[in-house]
Amino acid sequence: MSGLSRGSIAIVGAAESELGQVAPGTSPVDLMAQATFRALADCGLGLADVDGVFTAASQLRMPTLSLCDYLGLRPRYQDGTGIGGSSFMSHVAHAMAAIEHGLCEVALIAYGSTQRSVSRAAASPREYNPYETPYRPFLPASAYALAASRHMHEFGTTREQLAEVAVAARQWALLNPVAWEKAPLSIQQVLEARMVSYPLSVRDCCLVTDGGGAVILTSAARARDLKRPPAYVLGVGECLSHASISGMPDLTTTGAAVSGAQAYAMAGLAAQDVDAALLYDAFTINTILFLEDLGFCPKGEGGRFVAGGAIAPGGRLAVNTAGGGLSYCHPGMYGLLLLIEAARQLRGECGARQVANCEVAIAHGNGGVLSSQVTVLLGSEAAL
Amino acid sequence: MQDLKTDSPNGVYVAHCRNGELAYQYDSATGKAVFYPRVIAPGSGTDTLEWRVSAGLGTVYATTVVHTRGADPHNVALIDLDEGFRMMSRVEQADPMAVRIGQRVRVRMHPENGEQPPYPVFVPAEAGA
Numbered sequence: 001m002s003g004l005s006r007g008s009i010a011i012v013g014a015a016e017s018e019l020g021q022v023a024p025g026t027s028p029v030d031l032m033a034q035a036t037f038r039a040l041a042d043c044g045l046g047l048a049d050v051d052g053v054f055t056a057a058s059q060l061r062m063p064t065l066s067l068c069d070y071l072g073l074r075p076r077y078q079d080g081t082g083i084g085g086s087s088f089m090s091h092v093a094h095a096m097a098a099i100e101h102g103l104c105e106v107a108l109i110a111y112g113s114t115q116r117s118v119s120r121a122a123a124s125p126r127e128y129n130p131y132e133t134p135y136r137p138f139l140p141a142s143a144y145a146l147a148a149s150r151h152m153h154e155f156g157t158t159r160e161q162l163a164e165v166a167v168a169a170r171q172w173a174l175l176n177p178v179a180w181e182k183a184p185l186s187i188q189q190v191l192e193a194r195m196v197s198y199p200l201s202v203r204d205c206c207l208v209t210d211g212g213g214a215v216i217l218t219s220a221a222r223a224r225d226l227k228r229p230p231a232y233v234l235g236v237g238e239c240l241s242h243a244s245i246s247g248m249p250d251l252t253t254t255g256a257a258v259s260g261a262q263a264y265a266m267a268g269l270a271a272q273d274v275d276a277a278l279l280y281d282a283f284t285i286n287t288i289l290f291l292e293d294l295g296f297c298p299k300g301e302g303g304r305f306v307a308g309g310a311i312a313p314g315g316r317l318a319v320n321t322a323g324g325g326l327s328y329c330h331p332g333m334y335g336l337l338l339l340i341e342a343a344r345q346l347r348g349e350c351g352a353r354q355v356a357n358c359e360v361a362i363a364h365g366n367g368g369v370l371s372s373q374v375t376v377l378l379g380s381e382a383a384l
Numbered sequence: 385m386q387d388l389k390t391d392s393p394n395g396v397y398v399a400h401c402r403n404g405e406l407a408y409q410y411d412s413a414t415g416k417a418v419f420y421p422r423v424i425a426p427g428s429g430t431d432t433l434e435w436r437v438s439a440g441l442g443t444v445y446a447t448t449v450v451h452t453r454g455a456d457p458h459n460v461a462l463i464d465l466d467e468g469f470r471m472m473s474r475v476e477q478a479d480p481m482a483v484r485i486g487q488r489v490r491v492r493m494h495p496e497n498g499e500q501p502p503y504p505v506f507v508p509a510e511a512g513a
Contacts, residue, residue: 130394131420132472134494134503137460138450145448146462153446153485195457198449198481246420246462246472251446 001093001236001262007384009099009107010223010230011092013043013216014343019329020180021116022210028059029070031112031212036071039214044227045106050216052077052104054095056087058124058332059113067110077104083240084367085280088215088336089374093236095217105218109339112212113331120208123332132244138197141205143245143369144283145197150251151285152199154300159199161303163190165284166203166326168312173323175313175353180209181327204284206324211331213340231343232384234269234360235377237262245369252300255373256293256364263362263375264295271295274377275358276345277317278338280366281324287311290364291319294375318355321345335365339376346380359383385431386423393421396435401502406440406491408469409433419469440491441466441509449480459483463506475506 015038017031032055040046053075057063064080067073077098081090088109095107115123126139137143151157167187173179185203193201223230239255239262242248264270271294279290288302296317297305305311311319322328322341329337342361344350359382365374386393393409397420400407409418411425411433418425418433425433442465449457459480463473475483476492489506496502 130398134500135460135472135474135505136450136452136458137448137472138452142448142450142460146446146460149448149485150446195449195451197451197460198457200448244472246470251462 001238001266004093004096004236004266005100006234006266006268007220007232009096009217010220010232011215011217011339011343011378012223012226012228012230013039013045014340015039015042015214016178016337016340017112017212019178019211019331020209022114024117026114026117028057028112028114028212029066031114031210032067032110032214033070035112035212035214036108036110039216042228043216045216047071047073049106050108051075052095052098052107054079054091054107054109055111056080056082056333057111057113075104083372085282085333085335086365086367086372086374087333088339089236089363089365089376090238092217092233092339092376093238093374096233096236099217099219105222107217108214109217109336110212110214111333111336113333114210115332116208116210129244132246140369141200141283142197144285145200146245147251147289147370148199148285151288154252155303157288157303159191160187161307162199162204162284162288163187164306165281165287165311166190168306168309168315169281169320169324169326171312172321172353173327176323176328179323179328180207181323200283206282206326206330206334209329209331211329213336215336215339215343229347229380231346231378231380233376234379234383235263235265235267237266237375239373240371242371243368248370254289254293254370256290256375259373259375260294260364263377267377269360269377273360274362275318276321276342276355276361277319278321278342278361278363279319280335280338280364281320281326282330282334282366284326286366287319294362294364313353321350321353321355338363338365342378346378388423393423397421398501400437401493401504404493406438406504407435408438408465408467410436417467417469419471436467438465438467438491442489442506444475444483444485444487444489445470447483447485463489473504473506475508477508
């Protein structure tokens with residue numbers, strides 16, 4: 001985004017809360033607070049250092065108020081931007097503006113959800129839409145299925161290629177000790193799984209888990225004095241294109257084409273500079289769309305790009321190395337977990353799933369039904 | 385501008401549905417159709433959107449088949465109407481998997497049912513109204 005300075009801030013602390021299935025009675029704010037505690041410990045800062053608070057949540061009407069109350073925070077600056085799963089990438093962009101302008105110095109971004117425990121329907125109730133609800137789409141899956149149908153029609157993308165995305169995510173997840181899924185997955189199993197909204201089977205759809213996370217950001221100058229190697233924010237971009245799927249201008253091109261271009265321009269980077277791509281995979285079609293729109297392959301080639309294990313461990317591009325929303329965890333609004341994985345890859349602390357010499361990572365968030373697209377490019381000291 | 389104390393965009397739309405008509409709006413500033421119905425036109429900000437009635441012919445733009453536990457699978461589609469607007473609906477034919485992108489379809493009004501007002505659905509164009 002123009003007006004912001006490449007590398008002015010960095011992610012200095014990053015942590016997940018408990019993931020998967022939490023104990024009965026656990027609240028979304030419990031998970032936000034636990035992740036915050038862990039993220040602060042990760043960088044060696046304390047609650048008293050936090051003067052900017054950024055949150056989004058589907059189960060809390062006013063999540064920033066809830067978290068500040070819980071932790072006794074009285075931030076100088078706060079932002080509750082809520083545009084779905086990409087909210088946290090927006091929070092990074094907005095924290096960058098706030099820190100550059102001296103509105104706050106240490107920004108906390110936090111999220112928590114107990115959607116597995118309380119059911120997805122209870123965690124994310126849908127608004128009644130008189131122009132969609134009578135037709136009984138199973139949202140959000142049916143919206144993504146419509147996009148997939150169009151992609152298959154225009155470009156010859158196949159269900160097998162969609163399944164490749166799920167299989168690659170599963171292979172990465174098997175390298176991540178905290179991933180929800182523990183067993184291998186084959187293309188055939190994806191194709192034969194229970195159909196949800198054709199062409200998407202249940203294995204083309206993200207998990208429904210509990211979980212949360214937190215990241216701490218501060219100025220580049222302060223970041224260098226903290227415990228962990230900083231993950232510098234090199235570029236950010238945002239694009240809001242529609243609310244309902246019937247309002248999406250072209251179902252095969254997302255706002256990621258706009259948000260990605262903004263982020264690359266700010267960073268002075270291109271897709272070929274990216275070592276790890278963390279792309280919001282709520283559904284298998286997402287990964288294909290974002291690989292195209294973020295410049296990793298031409299429009300329409302995403303299905304062929306992912307074929308043959310190309311985005312699995314050992315493939316041509318490391319994509320969703322934690323295992324993705326498809327196999328690692330998906331607590332409703334997943335974007336913050338992508339930022340956490342990006343920071344960890346840049347620090348080189350990912351163990352069996354570590355990308356060699358990872359200097360640039362892209363964390364791309366998606367919200368609603370391909371509605372909000374927000375891109376964050378992060379880099380290690382070597383990428384500055 | 386629509387007087388929201390006397391009627392709403394959705395109220396006008398539903399009244400047309402009760403007459404068996406698929407209504408949409410037209411923005412004279414851009415020459416473009418607008419759907420869903422609004423008070424203010426997107427982009428141009430026009431506050432004098434004109435109501436029009438569609439001829440009811442369109443083309444399937446995207447399609448899915450929703451599988452719900454304990455019920456038969458049903459179609460959900462995005463339809464591009466010939467007047468230049470897109471809407472969500474369904475194509476009613478024996479096999480929902482046989483609905484094809486590019487297929488020509490014609491509107492039919494699904495009857496009122498309790499609290500659910502009538503709403504437009506589509507059938508294959510060759511099947512007639």
